[in-house]
Amino acid sequence: MIKIELERVDGDYGFEAKDANGHTVRLDTSVEGGGTNFGVRPMQMLLMGLGGCSGIDIVSILKKQRQTIEGFSMKIEGEREAGKEPSIWKNVTIVFELTGNIDPDKAKRACELSMDKYCSVAETLRRAGGELKWEVRVNQLTIDNKQ
Structure with missing residues (x-):
């Protein structure tokens, strides 16, 4: 089973996702959608x-x-x-x-x-x-x- 963890880290919609090996990806929504352009949609x-x-x-x-x-x-x-x-x-x-x-x-x-x-x-x-x-x-x- 694959496990991914996400934690809110920037503004209302910014998240950092981490896999079991510790690799991270930043996710967010657009500025127009209330995000800060912190990461990928x-x-x-x-x-x-x-x-x-x-x-x-x-x-x-x-x-x-x-x-x-x-x-x-x-x-x-x-x-x-x-x-x-x-x-x-x-x-x-x-x-x-x-x-x-x-x-x-x-x-x-x-x-x-x-x-x-x-x-x-x-x-x-x-x-x-x-x-x-x-x-x-x-x-x-x-x-x-x-x-």
Whole structure:
């Protein structure tokens, strides 16, 4: 069982979350919502988790295939349901950008495996009704655009 602890630490809405290993993350709401911009919004944290989860999968897959990753970044955009409470993620798009000595077909397949099979965060968002799309770029060339 995973255990997370949160403690209110800044203003009305600022919290520090800590995992069992002592790693911390600061969370808050917007200034407009009464917060102080102390940390990440909880819904943004879900998208960060998606990037981290899929990124770890993709690196693991490509390393097993002896691909040399020199750089790896992601850009994630999401759209939430309008006018609803709770307002869950409706659409999420990720652009995976890899550089190095990487076979484009292997990069495409690694991203597919992560997003369709291995990434638990992706599956969690999907089960909540979210639509996930992604694009794969290797050395600045678009390889795959899963729309």
